[in-house]
Amino acid sequence: MKNQSYKVDIITVAQVARVSAATVSRSINHPEQVNPATRKRVENAIRKTGYIRNRAAQVMHGRRSATLGLIVPTINYSIFAELVQSFNDTVAAHGFALLLATHDYNLKNEYHVLRKLLEHRVDGVALIGLEHSEDAFNLLESQNVPTISIWNFDPDSRISCVGSDNFEAGSVAADHLLTLGHRKIGYVFPPTEGNDRARNRIGGVRQTLADANITVPQSWQAESLYSIAASRKACLALLGSGNRPTALICGNDTIAHGAISAAMELGISIPSQLSIIGIGDFAGSGEMFPSLSTVRIPAKTIGERAGDYLVNSIGNSGSRTVERLKIAVELQQRATTDTIKNLKGPI
Amino acid sequence: MKNQSYKVDIITVAQVARVSAATVSRSINHPEQVNPATRKRVENAIRKTGYIRNRAAQVMHGRRSATLGLIVPTINYSIFAELVQSFNDTVAAHGFALLLATHDYNLKNEYHVLRKLLEHRVDGVALIGLEHSEDAFNLLESQNVPTISIWNFDPDSRISCVGSDNFEAGSVAADHLLTLGHRKIGYVFPPTEGNDRARNRIGGVRQTLADANITVPQSWQAESLYSIAASRKACLALLGSGNRPTALICGNDTIAHGAISAAMELGISIPSQLSIIGIGDFAGSGEMFPSLSTVRIPAKTIGERAGDYLVNSIGNSGSRTVERLKIAVELQQRATTDTIKNLKGPI
DNA sequence: AATAGCATTGCAAATGTTTTCATAAAATTG
DNA sequence: CAATTTTATGAAAACATTTGCAATGCTATT
Numbered sequence: 001m002k003n004q005s006y007k008v009d010i011i012t013v014a015q016v017a018r019v020s021a022a023t024v025s026r027s028i029n030h031p032e033q034v035n036p037a038t039r040k041r042v043e044n045a046i047r048k049t050g051y052i053r054n055r056a057a058q059v060m061h062g063r064r065s066a067t068l069g070l071i072v073p074t075i076n077y078s079i080f081a082e083l084v085q086s087f088n089d090t091v092a093a094h095g096f097a098l099l100l101a102t103h104d105y106n107l108k109n110e111y112h113v114l115r116k117l118l119e120h121r122v123d124g125v126a127l128i129g130l131e132h133s134e135d136a137f138n139l140l141e142s143q144n145v146p147t148i149s150i151w152n153f154d155p156d157s158r159i160s161c162v163g164s165d166n167f168e169a170g171s172v173a174a175d176h177l178l179t180l181g182h183r184k185i186g187y188v189f190p191p192t193e194g195n196d197r198a199r200n201r202i203g204g205v206r207q208t209l210a211d212a213n214i215t216v217p218q219s220w221q222a223e224s225l226y227s228i229a230a231s232r233k234a235c236l237a238l239l240g241s242g243n244r245p246t247a248l249i250c251g252n253d254t255i256a257h258g259a260i261s262a263a264m265e266l267g268i269s270i271p272s273q274l275s276i277i278g279i280g281d282f283a284g285s286g287e288m289f290p291s292l293s294t295v296r297i298p299a300k301t302i303g304e305r306a307g308d309y310l311v312n313s314i315g316n317s318g319s320r321t322v323e324r325l326k327i328a329v330e331l332q333q334r335a336t337t338d339t340i341k342n343l344k345g346p347i
Numbered sequence: 348m349k350n351q352s353y354k355v356d357i358i359t360v361a362q363v364a365r366v367s368a369a370t371v372s373r374s375i376n377h378p379e380q381v382n383p384a385t386r387k388r389v390e391n392a393i394r395k396t397g398y399i400r401n402r403a404a405q406v407m408h409g410r411r412s413a414t415l416g417l418i419v420p421t422i423n424y425s426i427f428a429e430l431v432q433s434f435n436d437t438v439a440a441h442g443f444a445l446l447l448a449t450h451d452y453n454l455k456n457e458y459h460v461l462r463k464l465l466e467h468r469v470d471g472v473a474l475i476g477l478e479h480s481e482d483a484f485n486l487l488e489s490q491n492v493p494t495i496s497i498w499n500f501d502p503d504s505r506i507s508c509v510g511s512d513n514f515e516a517g518s519v520a521a522d523h524l525l526t527l528g529h530r531k532i533g534y535v536f537p538p539t540e541g542n543d544r545a546r547n548r549i550g551g552v553r554q555t556l557a558d559a560n561i562t563v564p565q566s567w568q569a570e571s572l573y574s575i576a577a578s579r580k581a582c583l584a585l586l587g588s589g590n591r592p593t594a595l596i597c598g599n600d601t602i603a604h605g606a607i608s609a610a611m612e613l614g615i616s617i618p619s620q621l622s623i624i625g626i627g628d629f630a631g632s633g634e635m636f637p638s639l640s641t642v643r644i645p646a647k648t649i650g651e652r653a654g655d656y657l658v659n660s661i662g663n664s665g666s667r668t669v670e671r672l673k674i675a676v677e678l679q680q681r682a683t684t685d686t687i688k689n690l691k692g693p694i
Numbered sequence: 695a696a697t698a699g700c701a702t703t704g705c706a707a708a709t710g711t712t713t714t715c716a717t718a719a720a721a722t723t724g
Numbered sequence: 725c726a727a728t729t730t731t732a733t734g735a736a737a738a739c740a741t742t743t744g745c746a747a748t749g750c751t752a753t754t
Contacts, residue, residue: 056406057710060739076432085423100447228634261636287575289608404740407709
């Protein structure tokens with residue numbers, strides 16, 4: 001059935017079907033315009049020759065490339081993987097394929113991969129976060145390509161965005177512990193340099209605690225990269241001294257994992273001697289033991305909305321106004337936080 | 348500097364640089380063929396106009412698309428995410444961008460997304476695993492596009508492959524427990540229907556145990572999907588009865604996580620009362636508490652080798668022979684397995 | 695000084711498709 | 725049954741680029 005001759009183009013198909021190339025093209029793109037009998041002949045010819053249409057040629061004609069560019073820092077990171085997955089599913093349902101690129105947390109790199117994606121004439125571009133190089137912003141503007149920033153919400157964003165408010169996330173985490181009656185609260189966050197998400201989260205935490213007239217001693221503030229091992233180490237130090245907090249806010253769920261590990265190692269029982277709350281609600285956080293209380297940032301929803309926005313934005317190619325969509329965070333109270341009333345143990 | 352006029356093509360650049368379009372093309376693609384002075388003029392013109400070359404037009408001339416298709420079941424799964432990342436890094440270093448698609452464990456779906464990638468004239472295709480629909484195999488053959496199967500090694504594979512031998516992985520896990528002196532061994536695996544990886548792993552386990560004259564009672568064999576919650580449930584049942592094994596082999600690290608959870612909940616201490624071994628060595632498995640003994644399948648290495656192979660294979664477009672590369676699995680003995688000599692407790 | 699050789703550049707054809715316009719055939723109307 | 729509308733199809737231009745070939749001007753060789 002399949003033909004292995006070298007080049008099967010629309011003309012080959014046309015010859016086999018004994019019609020013109022134009023009719024083949026119409027059979028594929030505007031089937032209602034062609035006589036059902038001829039259409040059948042064309043379809044058979046397509047099958048017989050094994051023809052696969054050439055998007056490149058379509059693109060040259062000003063057609064959509066049916067391709068979207070997505071640039072993430074890395075996908076080897078559960079929360080981005082979830083995001084990429086749901087974004088992909090959403091746009092794939094509209095016939096778009098994803099041209100993926102990573103910049104490994106290097107904004108200069110991001111500019112170059114962005115250029116590369118534009119060479120392929122992607123119909124739209126999705127970026128993670130709101131911090132990008134001036135060159136990148138200019139490029140996107142000059143090319144006039146629909147763009148969306150995923151993950152962060154910011155009312156003053158320069159480009160359209162779909163995401164959660166990280167300040168709010170930090171605030172919700174702190175609020176939860178306050179509501180449970182905690183007053184001796186510590187926190188562990190990653191370095192905020194070049195990471196606006198972490199910066200905003202910690203801002204929300206500090207603001208909320210300050211509003212409640214709580215001061216956090218320096219020894220209860222630790223810094224840790226997003227790794228269980230790093231966090232465990234930091235938390236061993238923080239929790240190991242005689243005077244320790246009754247609750248810990250962690251910059252994300254991975255850090256919270258490390259904190260739990262450290263507590264277990266020190267024989268501090270959770271939550272009866274220490275409450276721990278994360279941010280993110282990563283895959284598995286609810287299933288681990290003990291299941292992690294956390295502030296959920298709904299990656300799946302964000303990916304979907306971002307996909308919807310971009311697809312839509314490509315549809316009405318006229319308007320190019322900045323739109324912003326805030327996806328609410330949700331407190332997930334699970335097994336690692338408890339009220340101060342139930343506090344037990346040596347401290 | 349940047350020009351926002353609608354279409355900036357190679358002719359626009361040519362006019363600005365006061366040369367022909369051919370010279371601009373040569374300046375970009377064969378710089379050594381053009382006079383340094385003219386080249387400079389062209390480069391300035393490119394910068395001034397903000398020109399971005401159109402890959403689609405290049406592709407039409409039989410040039411490479413500089414694009415590789417990658418089809419995975421899902422990327423929302425840490426081990427695939429790691430694989431995709433390393434594959435991407437490797438091919439990006441050679442100037443290729445990744446056209447990503449997922450089929451959500453549906454082989455029929457895979458065929459359709461494969462077609463889509465071929466429409467974009469990808470220079471090569473990477474698939475996960477060795478099970479694919481007949482249609483997909485035929486399509487790849489008829490299009491004569493370089494292809495690689497990632498993840499599994501099979502000496503009889505129909506297409507080129509880079510990956511580990513899952514039978515061996517199962518075998519190594521079982522061997523480890525035998526070496527530690529365990530005789531009462533149970534296992535938890537996912538359904539093997541449409542999952543040749545799981546099927547081969549369980550095969551390796553059974554073979555190795557049989558060779559050591561060990562029979563595993565039905566009640567020590569459980570089935571669980573790849574989820575911590577599902578596995579915990581299955582393991583609660585398996586471990587909850589009076590007579591339980593001294594060691595457990597888990598189909599992958601996620602299942603092992605669930606098993607650990609279940610053991611903790613039942614007050615069975617690890618490893619002094621129960622040894623647990625996983626397969627995979629997912630991100631975080633070595634950092635969790637207790638750190639998981641597992642059989643490492645080196646996703647990063649596999650991704651790199653696969654990328655290298657595909658890039659190479661595109662280079663020498665002549666030969667299209669099937670090649671197979673086996674990446675060895677490695678036993679990672681950590682805190683969840685111990686010798687039978689140290690066995691303590693009620694059982 | 696004439697000629698050969700080389701470096702540099704331009705012209706124009708070719709790539710695979712879509713779409714506008716024109717035309718032919720068929721269907722509808724009075 | 726003639727006139728008109730509708731339907732179906734083909735011819736050809738357009739899209740942005742690359743490249744073989746030819747032309748130009750220059751350098752080196754004799």
